[in-house]
Amino acid sequence: MTYEEFYYSIDCKFPYHDESEWKRIIELSIELGEDAPFLVLHEICRLPASEKLRQAKHLEMYNYWKQSFASPVQDIVEPASLSYIHKNKLTDSEALEIMDKLSEFPKSYNALQVVLFSCPDDDELVDEKYESIVAKWKSAT
Incomplete structure (x- = not known):
């Protein structure tokens, strides 16, 4: 499975209420490597408004994800x-500080997207920082 196929298989279709399936997806993301585990993190964190999940279950999912692999x-x-x-x-300002660390x-x-959507970004400085970091990464390849 390619990263793109993986992306489309979980985008807006994450199985929040099927524990064996979300565990399988987390494991698959780790096998795919690179940014795939953080794609899963994005899905875990940005729970759609149409989904209801108890906070304890949400934390369990997050903790399983976090303990499944190691990355700074x-x-x-x-x-x-x-x-x-x-x-x-x-x-x-907290989001900007985290983005500075992630830029490395x-x-x-x-x-980076998890951070982008974790704050109000009232002055659009966080979005500007996001775009700047993405441009820097893309120009380096």
Whole structure:
């Protein structure tokens, strides 16, 4: 399975209520590598409005994801991830600080998106920072 096929297989179709399936998807994302596990993180964190999930179950899913592999990006993006699960927002300055740290890990696009959507971005500075980092990563390839 390619990354693109994987993306389309879970985009807006994540099985939040099927534990064996979401565990399988997490494992598959790790096998695919690169940014795939963070694509899964994005799906885990950005629960659609149409989905209802108890916070304890949401945390269980997140913790399973986090314990399934090791990456320094996990710890960097964790405050943004937990802001979704706990249904609160980071401040724009907190998000910008996290983005600065993530910028050192090229192609962490999905982790960067988790941060982008974790704050109000009232002055659009976070979006501007996101675009700047993505442009930097793309120009380096």
